[in-house]
Amino acid sequence: MDSCCKNTYNNTFSRKMAEKEYTDYLRNGPLKSTQYLLEPLKDQDLKGASLLDIGGGVGAVVWELWGQGIRKAYYQELSQAYSESFRKEVDKRGLEDSIEISIGDFVDCQQQLPEADIVTLDKVICCYEDFETLVLQSADKARHLYVYTIPMDVWWVKAVSAAGSFFRQLFGDKLRTYVHPVATVEALTVSCGFDKVYEKQHREWYTVLYKRSG
Numbered sequence: 001m002d003s004c005c006k007n008t009y010n011n012t013f014s015r016k017m018a019e020k021e022y023t024d025y026l027r028n029g030p031l032k033s034t035q036y037l038l039e040p041l042k043d044q045d046l047k048g049a050s051l052l053d054i055g056g057g058v059g060a061v062v063w064e065l066w067g068q069g070i071r072k073a074y075y076q077e078l079s080q081a082y083s084e085s086f087r088k089e090v091d092k093r094g095l096e097d098s099i100e101i102s103i104g105d106f107v108d109c110q111q112q113l114p115e116a117d118i119v120t121l122d123k124v125i126c127c128y129e130d131f132e133t134l135v136l137q138s139a140d141k142a143r144h145l146y147v148y149t150i151p152m153d154v155w156w157v158k159a160v161s162a163a164g165s166f167f168r169q170l171f172g173d174k175l176r177t178y179v180h181p182v183a184t185v186e187a188l189t190v191s192c193g194f195d196k197v198y199e200k201q202h203r204e205w206y207t208v209l210y211k212r213s214g
């Protein structure tokens with residue numbers, strides 16, 4: 001990804017937004033859309049597991065799964081502001097040895113990242129144009145569970161996504177969102193050796209949990 005695109009993510013997922021989102025998270029818990037991703041993981045025994053959360057935002061997925069027993073987390077994020085906000089909280093909780101932070105485009109830095117028992121992408125694939133590479137490389141990192149939330153590829157979600165991108169552009173925000181073909185995202189994941197064990201649609205969002213086969 002070139003530096004112009006990176007600036008786009010930093011402009012959109014800014015310090016102000018990170019502060020607001022983290023305050024909201026502390027006050028009200030995870031966003032509804034994040035709860036969709038967490039829901040199928042509630043039935044899983046995560047004690048002692050490791051997590052790789054890609055596009056982790058303010059870290060809600062890490063903190064929620066920490067509460068469920070994970071004991072090692074790799075947080076990966078393109079936005080400097082989100083990462084800094086998350087780092088402050090990691091330091092505050094004294095978890096610097098257990099939670100590692102990687103800043104940059106996952107596709108560019110994935111070679112330096114380890115495998116993890118669980119890999120999560122909460123509303124991240126829809127922010128990235130080359131979703132095929134993102135899905136293949138992230139699924140490859142999952143030893144056991146792979147879970148994502150993406151937008152449903154139906155006409156009205158595409159219309160809302162395109163309108164959002166258009167209006168953001170008008171106000172100088174270059175971030176584009178994408179409604180990638182759900183069936184292709186699924187086929188790519190299955191090609192990496194996963195079986196689908198859970199799927200649920202919540203209005204515009206679609207959450208799928210996979211387990212590594214065999």
Ligand SMILES: C[S@@+](CC[C@H](N)C(=O)[O-])C[C@H]1O[C@@H](n2cnc3c(N)ncnc32)[C@H](O)[C@@H]1O
Pocket residue numbers: 009013034054055056057058060076077078079082104105106107121122123124127128134
């Ligand atoms: C819509 S936000 C979702 C944040 C968080 N997962 C949540 O649900 O609250 C998408 C996030 O993914 C990050 N992101 C997008 N593409 C990425 C990539 N290729 N590598 C790392 N982070 C990425 C963005 O910087 C942004 O913070």
